[in-house]
Amino acid sequence: MVTSRYDNITVDAHASAEQTFRAFVAVPDRSPAPAVVLFQEVFGVNDNMRQLxxxxxxxxxxxVVPDMFWRLKPGFERRDETGLAEGMELATRLDYELAVQDMTATLAHVRADPGCSPRAGAVGFCLGGTLAYLFATSARVDGRGPDAVVSYYGSAVHDHxxxxSDIECPMLFHFGDDDPYISRAQIAAVEAAVANRPDIAVHRYAAGHAFSNFDAPSFYDADAADLAWGRTLAFLDDTLT
Structure with a gap:
């Protein structure tokens, strides 16, 4: 399977409002195909997210990779650790209720796209790991949420x-045991919250935060990244195809 095209698209923010936001899309050479919404780290929709x-x-x-900072700084993107402070400042101002609306709009967009099959999932990293979790708990289109969600080191999952109990689909969580932003106790709290769900798995790695980001050398851990990505692809194949 190879990519047939990639481009930028616009997504309607609300059915009744004249607002749109940008998203990057990469389309396979088969159609219809299951959709996966990718949620960005604090660095925005950058080369790392586009390559993923x-x-x-x-x-x-x-x-599909929606610009989740469009209400704050449309088109914001930074490559690596040098943009961390600016990205984290934007993340602290992100309104999660509005973010859920935008994620729901993105879900509605892919569900209406004839190039997408009826099944849709999501994968998110860092800030996007939290957004992916909220996507699973709260994004609903005609009463139906996503079909599968993967959250990588969601730094605020434990706060929500x-x-x-509102998660209605299978989920994977990936965490680094040496994450300076997410304590082992906070990871344990996530594990306890989903312990009664056989369709939800929490994986821990001997790695730190953002271990999957191959554009941020001080964070990247190739062994953990490869293992987590393999698990992610297998999970999406099992749940979406």
Whole structure:
């Protein structure tokens, strides 16, 4: 399977409002294909996120990466650790309720796209790991949420565990045991919140934060990244195809 095209698209923010936001899309050479929405780290929709989208398309998924900072700084992107402070400042101002609206709009967009099959999932990293979790708990289109979600080191998931019972789909969580931003106790709290769900798995790695980001050398851990990505692809194949 190879990518047939990639481009930028616009997504309607609200059915009744004249607002749109941008998203990057990578489309496989088969149609219709299951959709996977990718949620960004604090660095925005950058080369790392675009390359991940292309990787997903090469594995047969219709990948869409919405600009989740569009209400704050449209088009924001930074490559690596040098943009961390600016990205984290934007993340602290992100309104999660509005973010859920935008994620729901993205879900509605892919569900209406004839190039997408009826099944849709999501993968998110760092800030996007938290957004992916909220996507699972809260994004609903005509009463239906996503079909599968993967959260990588979601730094605020533990603050929203009261919503765990609202997850209606299989999930994977990936965490680094040496993450300076997410304590082992906070990871344990996530594990406890989903312990009664056989369709949800929490994986820990001997790695730090953002271990999957191959554009941020001080964070990247190739062994952990490869293991987590393999698990992610297998999970998406099992749940979406």
């Amino acid at each position: 989208a292309v990787r997903l398309a090469d594995n047969g998924f219709h990948a 565990l009261a919503l765990a």
